[in-house]
Amino acid sequence: MDGRTPRLDPYVERYAARTHGMTASEIRALFSVADRPEVISMGGGSPFVSALPLDLVAELAAKVIADRGAQALQYMSGQGDARLRELICGVMALEGISASPDDVIVTVGSQQALDIVARIFLDPGDVVLAEAPSYVGALGAFAQYQATVVHVAMDDDGLVPEALRETLRRMTEEGRRPKFLYVVPNFHNPAGVTLADGRRDEILEICAAADVLVVEDNPYGLLGFDGTAHRALRGRSTDGVIYLGSFSKIFASGIRVGWVVAPTGVKEKLIMASEATTLCPVALSQFLVAEFLAHHPWQEQVRIFRDLYRVRRDACLEALAAHFPPETSWTRPAGGFYVWVTLPPGIDAKAMLPRAIQQGRVAYVPGTGFYADGQGAGNLRLSYSLPEPERIREGVRRLGAVVAEERELVEALGGG
């Protein structure tokens, strides 16, 4: 057999246990089609970066290279550029966070922040608490370290304190203690809801009493459609909260700049973990962000994004009301990118996806991806951030027809 092994991969017996599940997937195959222009994709949560003043960004990039090229193209501090860290403190102040530049670690997007937080805290089998549903990228990061995610119920006001209390009580009885609680408090991905201000202190108190750290992931906090920002959990408690921020949604996702703020001891370990992963965050990207923040009315840009996403949210909600069967329900986001849809009973969003893409030429993300325990079959996430409002209306109209057909089929087969 010309030295070929029967399993085609000579290293198959040598991979770490954490590679379990790293396989080709049907969902990936479906999404490769969803990216084609023929399909209206409401799947990915991509920001509408075309709304940026691209000429200005080009000028800033050229300026960075011309003025500071030798530094921008060089390695740098593992903690990140000091000037950018100072500017990040100004960004966080808008959500009630008081931090010094020394508290901030710049990361390669907040996904790297999730990775290093998971890396320093999680041993195989450790438990992480997360909202139900939760951000798929975080679930992936925790899975890499073979952690077990236990979901805690949410409602229209975000994580339910009583459910958190009950989960902690149950775990205590079982002799288990979670390593941390992971939350996306603002304009949740994928649920679209926001943690009510009245619940924030209560959740911090519950976690403090149980000695559970909180990891607050807040990429959408400045994208509230009424322009007001909620006071962050980190703004209410400095010792018990690790805070993750990102420029992906308020500037550009392709530059991959995020950050993490953590209590002192944690911070030192995070820096070392980050250096072991990337040596340092990308200097060129950091300088570009710093130039953007320092020399451009960036909050005005955020307002432009907010207005644009509000119009798209409205288009999505109006179309849902017009075209979806009455047994369907959905959240009404006050900011961010996502609507979380609950389908009529018996419909499995993952099973329906090929029909939606092939027949309806519209794509979404099935709900099961946002749970670590198989829940979410009857849910799907719609993202309205990228398509133009007309495409959103058309996409939701098409999806409504697909749902109606699927419901007929499920009913004919005795489901629902």
Next chain:
Amino acid sequence: MSDLGHVLVLAGGVSFEREVSLASARRVIEALRRLGVDVDLVDVDATVLDRLTADPPDAVFIAMHGSEGEDGALRELLDLAGVPYVGATAAGARLAFDKTVAKAVLQAAGVAAPRSIAFSQTAIRDLGGHQLLDRCVRRLGLPLVVKPARGGSALGVTIVREATAFAHALVTCFAYDTVALVEQYVVGTELAISVVEDDDGTPRALPPVEIRPVDGMFDYAARYTAGMTEYHVPARITETARSCAVDVALLAHQALGLRDLSRTDVIVTADDEVLYLETNVAPGMTPTSLLPMAAAEVGIDLGTLCRDLLVRAATRGPSEPGAVPSRSPQALR
């Protein structure tokens, strides 16, 4: 070797096997370029005809899997556009692509196959077919396999082990195709037998490849993740089974009126009975695909094989639009 000029590999499109198709295409292109062939990739969309007519290639290699590449539609367009291509004609592809039709053709020619029943979405929804699901389970027994009549890469395929899971398996299947083939689940050794025609058009079977998925199910992940499936060439079967499997693959190639290349999948039972499953007219060419594996076993280089087939296609010229497949009378005896 030849005066083969510019050729194109058609791939991608909006089929769910788009990624697989692009992986096949990249591998074919790389192999052809190593031989100095002037070849480019076309990711098929609504502009494909403009591109083909503006700068007609000498021949086209179809590396598209799933509906667009294998249901005959693209081949029909190529015939109308007067572009020669490697592989089955539109009519042959259409016969092979629908598993219920291909199976009937092969069974009519005396080939054994797992017992099966086809259900259409219309029959379920409008004709009350759901009332007969229990009867279907009783007739075929459990487990059974539910698969889209038209589709590939095991997308939409479910093994039903409990009657309560049957309805959901049908829903999953109907999201891919309007007809479901419900088949008796057969335990045995899965084989893929590739058939390639010689220069004179004589079909020749390559060594059967034995497929042994590590987790038992040859699903999408097992097909396209190296390490999840064992492939044995030569297959660990008796000479009787090997000979019968090869005969089935050659018969399928001829009975379905195919051309140039095909791949037939069968299952061999513990009693050495060979049961026909399906035939592909655009076999995968990815690093985990079966035809290149079988070709390598007998020293056939993938690039040489593809180049020779392209030369044949270019020499043969375009197919007659609407031509019926030329089936060997012996094949239908």
